Each structure stands twice: as structure tokens, then as C-alpha cells.
Amino acid sequence: MGIQAACVLAAGKGTRMHSAKPKVLQTVLGEPMVRYVLRALEDQFAGNIWLVTGHGAEEVQECVLSFAPDAHFVLQKEQLGTGHALACALPDLKAAGVERVLVINGDIPLIESRVLADFAQGLGDSDLAFATITLPDPGAYGRIVRVDGVLHGIVEAKDYDLAKYGPPSGEVNAGLYSISLALCEELLPLVDNANKSGEYYITDLVGLAIERGYRVKGIVCGNNTALLGVNSPLELAQAEAMLQKSVNHALLASGVLLHAPESVRISPFAAVEPGADITGPCEITGRSRVCQDARVMCNCVVRDSTIESRAEIRPFSHLESALVHSEALVGPYARLRPGAELGCRSHVGNFVELKKTRLGEGAKANHLTYLGDATVGAGTNIGAGTITCNYDGKHKFQTHIGENAFIGSNTAMVAPVRVGDNALIGAGSIITRDVPDNELAIARARQKNLGPRRNLG
Ligand code: UD1
Ligand code: CA
DSSP states (O other), X not given: OOOOEEEEEEOOOOGGGOOSSOGGGSEETTEEHHHHHHHHHXXXXXXXXXXXXXXXXXXXXXXXXXXXXXXXXXXXXSOOOHHHHHHHHHHHHHHTTOSEEEEEETTOTTOOHHHHHHHHHHOTTOSEEEEEEEOSSOTTSOEEEEETTEEEEEEOGGGOOHHHHOSOOSEEEEEEEEEEHHHHHHHGGGOOOOSTTOOOOTTHHHHHHHHTTOOEEEEEOOSOGGGOOOOSHHHHHHHHHHHHHHHHHHHHHHXXXXXXXXXXXXXXXXXXXXXXXXXXXXXXXXXXXXXXXXXXXTTOEEESOEEOTTOEEOTTOEEESOEEOTTOEEOSSEEEOXXXXXXXXXXXXXXXXXXXXXXXXXOEEEEEEEXXXXXXXXXXXXXXXXXXXXXXXXXXXXXEEOTTOEEOTTOEEESSEEEOTTOEXXXXXXXXXXXXXXXXXXXXXXXXXXXSOOOOO
């Protein structure tokens, strides 16, 4: 009988993080920790993944559903310990016909499906199995106690009695278990909270199961960094540094050019093609895609954005959910907000902000401009200081500018408004009415020269 479902323990507060944010939502290279755990489970357990949530349950569920819409949730109202968390999930797992469940802590962000596959290989005919790693310092991990080489149980760090068990071996519990539901049903009710933390420990199942003659197995996963838990800011930083190194190493090996790679932070969920050229410090996260020969220069932040071939993102630019087509130039100091789409060979220069705006092929907005809820036709030039006034305090309105138009500097376009193809707008205009194709529009007070200036002195 193989494993049929996975249960992620994700209800804890993460007290040692000193943060209001639920621990499993703390990010590693821009992605919540729990996302890494779910990604590792995906191959083997798609459709059969349960999460126990509690602290910040709504927030955790909303986040999880954004990338795992078929996940199931169980609420652990009070966080009484990992054993209690599993007990909360038991009725649902049983109702779903699950006979054996893979249980995993939600705070193991470096986990990979490869490690889960290794673990599965070692299960044999066990009723209860858990993964162990050996650390130079067992720290706050549950210690594996073997008496004369025979597995005796897991003793949590706080409850470890040196006099009784001797110095710990360094072999610790990694927080990954495979358990038959029959065993859970029999033994979970026997787990008590008579320990230093006053919590119901999942790890007590091990000793109980051994006493009752169940087949229990500790599966050694070596000194495996993939199974390190994250409980504190320090551990989070360490996990992030390890992941950053391995992501960048893989990218370099695949042919991506990374300059100052130690300061390049790329999420493993982003796609970067060989031949892309990226200079640190910079951050590329979410579902970003950087194509071959695209360039991202230093001090850029790119999230959920696509940068096509030969496009160039110059220093200090900020992109979120933007699409930059090939050979477009962005920045320095540009801001592309969600829904910004830059046509091939278009330019967006310094201190230009775009939101829900499409720039046509070869169009240019090079200086000090805000374009929101707008379309700009191919070949159009947007002068310095142009603003689309898209918001009246209640609603947003559209601005449409045709092809090959020329918008003079310091123009305000009060939406909704249309400017036709080949139209020309004089500098300093406030455009409140549509401008037909090919027309010149000027909307500003006429200049008066009032004779010699008075001597103010
Ligand atoms: C746990 C193990 C420890 C192991 C370590 C590995 C127990 C008692 N101890 O310790 O043996 O070495 O993981 O990293 O299990 N959670 C709930 N509900 C709760 C409490 C916790 O869902 O009531 C979740 C947390 O959100 C977390 C996971 O369970 O994702 C583990 O809890 P945590 O408090 O981090 O346990 P550790 O002290 O790390
Ligand atoms: Ca932990």
C-alpha cells in the first residue's frame, strides 16, 4: 500500500519569528515557505494535500489557494501541538478514504520532491516512519534516542534528560513522517501533554508505537540541508542564503550570465533563459520570465513580469506584473505597475510610471510621466511631464492615444479622452475633449507680454 495523501502542519504561530505574520507565510526569495513544501508534494500528491491551519488561518488559506487551488484545509482552532494538529485532520483524512498519510511540517522550505522520493523508498513495511538528519548541534530539534542501537523514541529538546539518555547523538527528527491511519486512530488519543511545553507532540507516537509492537522506522536522510526547519529570523536567513546559492549555481550552469551573483536574488519559481544577462544587486521573483539576451541591470526589482529577448531593464527600475516585449528599453528609474505592457522597441525612461497601460511598438515615454488606464499607439511620442488624469476620486477612466501622435511636454489628459492618430498636442495643454486624427490641439492660456517689467527694487 503506498502513501495516499499528504498533510502539512501549518497552524503554528511561529513565536520565535516575533512577527504577526503566520510563520509559513514568511518568505524565502520572495515566496512563502509553505509554497515550497507544496511544490515538493505536488508530483506525488496532487489533489490529495491537506493543510492544518490555525494561526492566521484565513490568510494562510488565501495564499495557498492562489497557487494550489485544489488544496484541502482543516482548522486547528487552538494550537495545542503537532500531535493535536494531526488529530484535527484525522476525521477528514479518514472520510477521504486515506490509509496512510505523509505528514510534513510547513516550515521546511528547502524540501525537494527528490528528498520525498528518497524517503518513500525507505518506508518498507513500516506502520510509522520518520526522516532523521544528523546535525553538529541538535539545537531545538527532537532528539532520536536509540538504546544499544535500537530505536527507543523521539525526545523533544526541552524534555531531554541528559542523565537518562546521555549526550545526544546529533541525530534529530526532521519533521517528515509516514503514518498509517489505523495507528493514528489507536495511538493519537494516548498522546498527552505532560511535558515541558504542555503540548501534544506528534513525536510521542514513536515511543507509543514501539511499545505496542508496531513497525517503526527512522529513515536516515544524511546531513541533509533540504530538511532544515525554519523557526527564527536567523534560520530563515540561512535557508534563504542556501537556496539563493543553489538557484544561482544552477542558472550559471545552464548558461545565464550573472554578474555579482552573490547579490542576485532569483526565486526558483521564476524562469530565466540561458543567455539572459543579470547584474546584482537585484531581485527577480514570482512568476517572472527573463528571456534569452534580455538584460536586467543593477538595483532592479522584478516581480511576476516577463522580459522578452533583447529588452533592457536599466538600473533602479521596478516592475510588477508587467510585460516587456523584445528590444524595449526601460529605465533607469522606471516603474511598471500591474498591467503595463511595452511594445517591441518602445522606450520608457526615467521617472515614468505605467499602470494598466499598453505602449505600442516603438512608442516612447522618456521622462517624468504617469500613464494609467491608457493605450498608446505605435510610434507615438509622449513628452516629458505628461499625465493621464485617470481618477476622479471615485472611478477610473481610460485614455486612448492613437499611432504616431505627438504629445507636447507637460500635457494633462483628463480621462475619458481620445487623441487620434498623427494628432499633435501643444506643450502645457489640458486636454478634456477628444482630439481627431491629424489635428493640432492646444489647450492653454495664450501668453501675454505686458511691456517692460516694473522695477521691484
Ligand atoms: C518539530 C518536532 C521536532 C523536530 C522539528 C523539525 C514536534 C513536537 N517536534 O519541532 O521533533 O525536530 O519539528 O523541524 O513536533 N504546528 C501546528 N499546530 C500546532 C503546533 C505546530 O500546525 O499546534 C505546525 C507549525 O506551524 C510547524 C510545524 O507544526 O509548521 C512544526 O511546529 P514547530 O513548533 O515549528 O515544531 P518544532 O519545535 O520545530
Ligand atoms: Ca519547526
